Amino acid sequence: MLKTFSKGGVHPAANKLSADKAIEILPLPKTVTIPISQHIGAPAKLLVKKGDKVKVGQKIAESGGFVSANIHSSVSGTVSKIDKIFDASGYKKPCVIINVEGDEWEENIDKSKDLKKDISLSAEEILKKVSEAGIVGLGGATFPSHVKLSIPKGKKAEVLILNGVECEPYLTADHRLMLEKTDEILVGIKILMKALNVDKAFIGIENNKPDAINRFNKFVENYDGIQVVPLKMKYPQGGEKQLIKAVAKREVPSGALPIDVGAVVHNVGTAFAVYEAIQKNKPLFERVVTVTGKSVKNPLNLLVRVGTPTINLIEAAGGIPENTGKIVSGGPMMGKALVNTDVPITKGSSGVLLFEEKESKRQDVQNCIRCGKCVSVCPMGLEPYLLMNMVESKMWEELEKNNVLDCIECGSCMFTCPSQRPLLDYIRLGKSTVTKIKRSRKK
Amino acid sequence: MNKLITISQSPHVEGDFTVKKIMYSVLIALVPALAVSIYYFGFDAVRVILIAVAASVFFEYIIQKFLIKGKTTVTDGSAIITGVLLAFNVPSNLPIWMIILGALIAIGVGKMTFGGLGKNPFNPALVGRVFLLISFPVDMTTWPSNRFALAINPDAVTGATPLAILKEGVKNGEKVTDLLSQIPPYLDMFFGNVGGSLGEISAFALIIGLLYMLMKKVISWHIPLTMLGTIFVFSEILHFANPERFADPVFHLLTGGVMLGAIFMATDMVTSPMSKKGMIIFGVGIGVLTIIIRNFGAYPEGVSFAILIMNMFVPLINKYCKPKLFGEKV
Numbered sequence: 001m002l003k004t005f006s007k008g009g010v011h012p013a014a015n016k017l018s019a020d021k022a023i024e025i026l027p028l029p030k031t032v033t034i035p036i037s038q039h040i041g042a043p044a045k046l047l048v049k050k051g052d053k054v055k056v057g058q059k060i061a062e063s064g065g066f067v068s069a070n071i072h073s074s075v076s077g078t079v080s081k082i083d084k085i086f087d088a089s090g091y092k093k094p095c096v097i098i099n100v101e102g103d104e105w106e107e108n109i110d111k112s113k114d115l116k117k118d119i120s121l122s123a124e125e126i127l128k129k130v131s132e133a134g135i136v137g138l139g140g141a142t143f144p145s146h147v148k149l150s151i152p153k154g155k156k157a158e159v160l161i162l163n164g165v166e167c168e169p170y171l172t173a174d175h176r177l178m179l180e181k182t183d184e185i186l187v188g189i190k191i192l193m194k195a196l197n198v199d200k201a202f203i204g205i206e207n208n209k210p211d212a213i214n215r216f217n218k219f220v221e222n223y224d225g226i227q228v229v230p231l232k233m234k235y236p237q238g239g240e241k242q243l244i245k246a247v248a249k250r251e252v253p254s255g256a257l258p259i260d261v262g263a264v265v266h267n268v269g270t271a272f273a274v275y276e277a278i279q280k281n282k283p284l285f286e287r288v289v290t291v292t293g294k295s296v297k298n299p300l301n302l303l304v305r306v307g308t309p310t311i312n313l314i315e316a317a318g319g320i321p322e323n324t325g326k327i328v329s330g331g332p333m334m335g336k337a338l339v340n341t342d343v344p345i346t347k348g349s350s351g352v353l354l355f356e357e358k359e360s361k362r363q364d365v366q367n368c369i370r371c372g373k374c375v376s377v378c379p380m381g382l383e384p385y386l387l388m389n390m391v392e393s394k395m396w397e398e399l400e401k402n403n404v405l406d407c408i409e410c411g412s413c414m415f416t417c418p419s420q421r422p423l424l425d426y427i428r429l430g431k432s433t434v435t436k437i438k439r440s441r442k443k
Numbered sequence: 444m445n446k447l448i449t450i451s452q453s454p455h456v457e458g459d460f461t462v463k464k465i466m467y468s469v470l471i472a473l474v475p476a477l478a479v480s481i482y483y484f485g486f487d488a489v490r491v492i493l494i495a496v497a498a499s500v501f502f503e504y505i506i507q508k509f510l511i512k513g514k515t516t517v518t519d520g521s522a523i524i525t526g527v528l529l530a531f532n533v534p535s536n537l538p539i540w541m542i543i544l545g546a547l548i549a550i551g552v553g554k555m556t557f558g559g560l561g562k563n564p565f566n567p568a569l570v571g572r573v574f575l576l577i578s579f580p581v582d583m584t585t586w587p588s589n590r591f592a593l594a595i596n597p598d599a600v601t602g603a604t605p606l607a608i609l610k611e612g613v614k615n616g617e618k619v620t621d622l623l624s625q626i627p628p629y630l631d632m633f634f635g636n637v638g639g640s641l642g643e644i645s646a647f648a649l650i651i652g653l654l655y656m657l658m659k660k661v662i663s664w665h666i667p668l669t670m671l672g673t674i675f676v677f678s679e680i681l682h683f684a685n686p687e688r689f690a691d692p693v694f695h696l697l698t699g700g701v702m703l704g705a706i707f708m709a710t711d712m713v714t715s716p717m718s719k720k721g722m723i724i725f726g727v728g729i730g731v732l733t734i735i736i737r738n739f740g741a742y743p744e745g746v747s748f749a750i751l752i753m754n755m756f757v758p759l760i761n762k763y764c765k766p767k768l769f770g771e772k773v
Contacts, residue, residue: 007767007769010458012456012458013456090450169456241769241770245769251769251770251771252770253770253771254768254769254770254771256770324448325448325449326448326449326450326451326455327448328453328455330453332453332454332455332456333453333454333455333456334453334454335453335455336453337448337449337450337451337452337453337455338448338450339450353455355449355455359455359456360448360449360451360455361449362451362457363457363461366462366516366519366560366561367516367558367559367560367561367562368561369462369465369560369561369712369713370561370712370713370714370715370717371465371712372712372716372717372718373460375717375718375766376663376719376766378766379769380768380769381766381767381768381769381771382766382768383717383718383765383766385717403768406768406769406770409453411453411454414454414457415454415456415457415458416458416460417458417460418460418461418462418464418465419461419462419561420457420461422452424452424453424454425452428452
């Protein structure tokens with residue numbers, strides 16, 4: 001029996017159209033727009049001004065606190081403007097706009113493709129360098145990685161879990177990375193293990209990627225303490241708490257963090273970024289992005305510099321199909337609809353997904369028929385229908401008691417609702433209001 | 444490209460599970476029982492079903508259009524289900540005007556008063572049935588013999604159901620063991636060769652419907668299985684204690700509306716609990732109440748009342764039967 005998480009979950013159609021397309025390098029754009037807030041936490045503080053010359057890998061914004069991350073230039077050229085530009089969130093955020101001139105990298109970055117296996121740095125040095133390289137969780141949540149590697153006093157990491165699940169339909173960026181950079185990821189995992197001082201690491205991969213499972217199974221023989229865990233396909237297995245449950249059979253309590261049960265989870269893409277940062281001195285300024293959609297001419301996986309406009313990726317995939325109705329950054333379950341095609345690629349962009357017009361609009365909302373499907377698919381054991389009713393009635397205290405803040409916004413409830421009710425829209429409103437109320441209570 | 448694109452929150456995809464699909468799956472699941480009722484009751488069954496369905500759909504449409512003045516949703520199929528289930532719960536010789544009145548009460552009082560599909564606390568078809576049962580007890584409990592029984596004995600136009608025979612007999616102080624000789628063999632009852640309401644006669648046909656709905660994931664096993672299981676266990680206990688006073692569990696499972704109730708009435712999503720734990724309590728409650736009413740109450744049959752009573756408890760069950768929170772200590 002393959003492992004999986006036990007509570008809830010749904011099975012959206014996988015649609016992995018680009019799974020057999022090797023990663024291609026996207027040509028440099030003319031300008032890049034680099035937001036100084038590409039992560040969860042405080043925005044970074046600007047280090048450059050208009051007219052400054054920058055190189056590839058040069059730090060252009062500095063971490064704005066412990067939970068924050070450095071931002072590096074992804075191109076060489078001149079800063080033409082500091083402006084507020086729409087990012088994937090749909091809001092205008094401060095961005096550094098750079099005119100691309102050539103491709104001149106910082107001297108200390110090792111551009112060679114050679115695999116470097118020996119880890120010479122100590123745990124503290126690794127932590128420092130990960131933080132310096134501006135690495136954030138590349139699965140989509142963009143939580144600064146150095147925070148996850150800094151184990152709070154009194155806690156101990158026992159197991160490292162690598163997220164190679166990629167349970168979002170359509171996306172294949174992690175899948176391709178696992179096939180093409182297997183050794184690099186494994187070295188990255190060894191680095192993370194050293195930083196965390198753990199001797200066990202598990203790579204969770206869903207069984208719809210048998211090639212990745214086989215490849216890792218073959219390669220892990222050369223690396224001590226790393227084990228591949230094939231998982232039964234189910235969304236949202238890539239959710240941090242769900243993955244810990246599936247791989248290690250541990251449940252992170254409500255309101256607690258993975259480290260409270262001795263687990264640390266990192267995405268395989270993050271492990272690759274860690275490898276490049278530690279072994280190659282390369283900060284995080286590019287990533288693999290899947291460009292896909294049912295009508296897209298040539299769905300593919302691209303290695304893209306941060307700050308590249310989304311349209312450049314779409315052009316590389318054959319342009320915008322005539323019948324496009326919605327463009328999403330990320331996967332179909334948790335991705336964000338973009339307001340225009342100039343929105344820049346950031347560290348958290350895992351995919352660009354083009355929906356056909358007929359898939360774009362929501363269906364008419366009908367009465368709740370109390371079928372209870374939302375309750376049975378909720379991976380967190382919540383009652384989405386009830387939470388929605390409570391938000392409609394502004395019952396904020398009741399919402400808090402019913403654990404609205406535990407919601408991971410996976411969208412399973414809304415996906416499954418036969419009446420197409422906007423459950424998650426309301427729950428998000430509930431979450432943000434309850435968070436505000438809790439914060440004002442502390443003051 | 445210069446055109447407007449849609450902006451909306453995630454998720455951007457929807458499952459293929461819709462209200463319409465649920466309702467039409469239930470209708471398909473009702474087909475075997477429908478076929479059996481037509482087989483045994485002939486044109487009378489067709490007449491009752493057509494009138495009940497037409498009246499239910501008509502009343503829903505009229506009320507939505509002219510009283511609520513909202514969007515009409517008759518195409519979702521739920522009114523058709525109410526009509527079929529109402530027809531399944533009445534004798535095949537019920538006068539036309541009573542069927543129409545039953546449909547009006549089912550849809551008008553049982554469903555639309557509360558705001559339509561999804562808002563009603565009680566199963567609409569059962570509201571209609573119980574209304575008819577209380578208002579016209581004679582018409583509602585005069586069961587026509589089926590076509591084959593008539594062919595053998597043309598004088599036996601109507602006959603008592605096994606439950607009525609047992610109830611009457613026990614009241615007169617007869618032994619259950621003797622009374623059982625007056626009712627058809629269990630195998631006949633299983634396949635539907637027995638008197639009763641239209642749709643309840645064949646356990647076999649209803650179970651096919653159950654399997655179909657389970658396969659389509661329209662319902663889960665929790666309510667039907669716990670309800671039938673409870674009826675089996677509870678009646679076995681009574682039967683074991685006093686076999687001369689109480690019938691055996693198989694008798695209870697095969698007679699009256701137990702199968703129809705467990706498979707199609709108690710599982711109505713709108714009026715049953717949300718969580719699996721709640722569904723189990725609900726099913727057990729209906730089972731216990733059914734056997735209590737059948738063995739100790741005034742009516743020979745207790746399924747409808749048991750379901751309606753447990754419908755009342757659903758909000759309470761929902762309040763106290765929360766799903767287990769992820770990460771909660773056991």
